[in-house]
Amino acid sequence: MTAIHWFRRDLRLADNPALLAAAADGRDVVPLYVLDDALLARSGPPRRAYLLRSLRALDDATGGRLVVRRGAPTEVLPEVARQVAADEVHVASSYEPAGRRRDEQVRTALEAAGAALVETGSPYAVAPGRLRTGGGTPFQVFTPFRTAWLAHGWRAPATGPAPRWAQGVRSDGLPDEPALDDLDLPDAGEAAARERWAAMLDDGLAGYADDRNRPDLHATSRLSPALKWGEIHPRTLLADLARSRSDGAAAFRSELAWREFHADVLFHHPTASWQSLREVAPDDSWVTAEREAAALEVWAAGRTGYPFVDAGMRQLRAEGWMHGRLRMVTASFLIKDLHVAWQRGAAHFMRWLVDGDVPQNQLNWQWVAGTGRDAAPYFRVFNPVTQGRTLDPDGTYVRRWVPELRGIPGAAVHEPWKLPRAAAPDYPERVVDHAEERKVALDAHARRSR
Ligand SMILES: Cc1cc2nc3c(=O)[nH]c(=O)nc-3n(C[C@H](O)[C@H](O)[C@H](O)COP(=O)(O)OP(=O)(O)OC[C@H]3O[C@@H](n4cnc5c(N)ncnc54)[C@H](O)[C@@H]3O)c2cc1C
Structure with a gap:
């Protein structure tokens, strides 16, 4: 008897109840990963590369038995089930909207092929x-x-005997990693x-x-x-x-x-992945499309002239990861200082973060924007200078990520505009004045609340 374990967001062997369910009753298990190009296209190079590294680690852990197939899950799963004569495909449940939709389609496709999708855990x-x-x-x-x-x-944690992997099932193998330039990703697996x-x-x-x-x-x-x-x-x-x-x-x-x-x-609230759960600012309070593109560009490149913000954005580009407090500060800056809607920033984060995850990313952006269910109030505007001075008191974090500022010692690095230009000649001027833009954001909110 053979069952398929379809790995998705459970790229591990330990404490994996769905995998144990696949292996129950002495079944051989086909450890399957479906590389769906439609899904991969939505991930940026860092997340794609991290996923491929994690799959390589999983392949090693299964003694090279991981079966990778490219294609749409609705086609691949019935095909593999027929090839290995499996009548069960085991998974950990998906809960985000796209995953739920996909699983219903796969369930129907498998039923037509005489197999069942069996969900255990999440x-x-x-x-x-x-x-x-x-x-x-x-x-x-x-x-x-x-x-x-x-x-x-x-x-x-779930425990059980190690699964017995099915032998001789064809795998398409893993593709090469995308080019990463200077990105230094965390170890995967x-x-x-x-x-x-x-x-x-x-x-x-x-x-x-x-x-x-x-x-x-x-x-x-x-x-x-x-x-x-x-x-x-x-x-x-x-x-x-x-x-x-x-x-x-x-x-x-x-x-x-x-x-x-x-x-x-x-x-x-499945629409919360793209729609504000509540509106906090009038539609006309966001920048025009033309200014939005320019604002996103300086923000994403870490060239806003606010060192704490820029350090966070540069960490993201260097590691595919950013410290959580910086995610709040950089998100707040985009929304409330540059007046760009949260969805644009969330899309940039999803492209670059190796941990980019729809519920966590979108709902955290809504938290910062003040549009979420239990969100920071809209009038909480992170001050990039006081945040930097309090949480990076010696300026070490800023100097780590912003080389143009390495010559400035101590906390002075958080306000280079107070120093002679020669202290950091290559570092950009501030693109906006935080105090003024904070007021603009609060005025917009007040108009909406009236
Ligand atoms: C704008 C914004 C976008 C974010 N996008 C993502 C994302 O795409 N994926 C993601 O996993 N997290 C996201 N977070 C949440 C959080 O910033 C990260 O999970 C955390 O910084 C990861 O670092 P860590 O593992 O060292 O966290 P630790 O401090 O070690 O926390 C342990 C774990 O708790 C969870 N956690 C911590 N803070 C949060 C939080 N605010 N919300 C939800 N879970 C949390 C994470 O799973 C984290 O790994 C985002 C936060 C903000 C403000």
């Missing part, structure tokens, strides 16, 4: 949609969601994720509660790409966190709860 500790308020409605606000999420709890988590438990968790907003300190786990691709499951992390009563463990659990909250909000 990329979350608690499946999106499961938790409800006392009144039976979806949660709108994070804190009560987290309380209900903690009270609900989650299963222990399950083993790298486990190592990163072990290091976090050993010496990261203790300082996490205090230092997680400090980009100069490397104080966060950098597990977001691993969680995005399912190289490690949040259940595994939560089981380890349960052994600690520290503030760091509680703070980390809370961040994982945000991840689950966003997935839950998107499950109930």
